Structure formats: C-alpha cells, structure tokens
Amino acid sequence: MYTLHPQLQADTFPVCDMELCEARLMNDRRFPWVILVPRRDGVTEVHQLSADEQNLLIHESSLTAGVLSRMFEADKINVAALGNLVPQLHWHVIARSRGDRAWPGPVWGYGERLPYEKKESAALLTKLQDTLRGMPCG
Template sequence: MTGFTLSPRLAADSVFIVDWPLCQLRLMDDLRFPWLILVPRRDGLEEWTELTPEEAHQLSDEIARAGQALNQMFKPTKINVGALGNIVRQMHVHVIARFETDAAWPGPVWGQGTRLPYEGARREQLRGELLTRLGR
C-alpha cells in the first residue's frame, strides 16, 4: 500500500474519515445524500478485477461495514453501492443511503442537481459520529 495518491477530484469532493486495512474511507461532501466513498489504497488501480482475491474479499467486508454504519445512523429506504469510474478512473466504491424523499429517488444520484457541501461544523460532527460508529 505504498505510493497511494488520491485522485484530485475525489480529494476535492470528499472528506477523509479513516484508513481501513484496504481502503481510505471518505465522506462525500454533499448534504443531500449520506454518502461514503471507499478508495482502495493501491496506486494505479482502476478496475475491481485488478484486485487480488484477498483484496476483493477485504473490499467486500469494508463495503458492508460502511453500509451498516449508514443504516444504523440514517435508517434509509435503501443502500446503493456502485463503482462506475467513468469520470474518475481511480478505483473507488460509492455507498449511499437513499430515501424515497431524496432529490434523485428512484434514479441514481450522479448528475442530479448541484452538490451542497456540508457547513464546517456539521461536516465535523458527522465525521465524528462516523468514527464513533465505526470504532475507528
């Protein structure tokens, strides 16, 4: 896991939460959707299929952990998990809490409206809640 460099787009659009065994966990800075991003810390990784079997298993575990935290914190209608990579090529996985009342329901969140960043205090409060819930 040496030489990891985060995509500038992911860095600009999200907030660092914690490093897990495989992934860096980040909060998408958009208050419209409770949204976590997992970025495997392997430089040059673009596709899920490039992961070793052990890494793929670890990624699956980390996705489940992120989804469980969102479920416990927000009680959503549905958890969406997606790994597209069409705009940001660096391998990353979105874990998004969705509600029938959200701005994009029932469609995807991508390309829906304008991102609304969290206010600084609310962002830090949510980050703290996630760290507590996830046990770091």
C-alpha cells in the same frame, strides 16, 4: 505509492483508514455518501484487485453500508464502482431515502452537489469515526 486522486481529495473529507480502503465522506449534504478508495496505485477496476483485496473491499463496503443504514434509517443502500470520470478505483456507499431528491434514480450526475456547513460535516465525521472505530475494520 498510493496517492488520492485530486478530484476525490477536493470532493470528500477523510473519515478513517480501513484495512484496504481509505473511507471518505462525500461533501454533499443531499445524500449520506461514503467513498471507499482502495490504497492501491494504478487500479481502475474492481477485477484488477487480488481475490483477497476484493473480499476486503466487499467486507469494508458492507461494514460501511450497515453503519449508514442504521445511522440514517435508510430505505436502501446503493453501492457501486463507476469511475467514468475519475479513473482511480473508488467505491460508493450511499444511504438512500424514499424522500431524497434523486429517488428513485441514481445520485450520480443528479443536479449540483450541496456542500455541508462546516459544523455539520464536523459533527457527522465525528459520529462516523466513533462508530467505525468500534468495528472490526474501522
């Protein structure tokens, strides 16, 4: 049975379910940052997924990347699976801007998370949901 890791639950808002992954918004207003969590229990590495699941993961990642890129006019998209702290496999898709606080460094481990105001996260979640729902995998 798939259960979301409590740390991911605490740090993110639910966006939508894709075919393989649960898409969630990181509660950090410094960076537009979506986390994709494959709904597979006990998986910690991308290469533990089946070939079909890996194809779905990269497809859902790219779908999310395209949406974030257009929505935030990003200069760069960063995608990654690290998991050094939270073992459950989760995939980062982050819209980066040349002016953002961590640029050009990575966002992980950079300073403190800055939570959204409630209205702000609600508006962004609606926007992401409306956009992703129009997509093949959303």
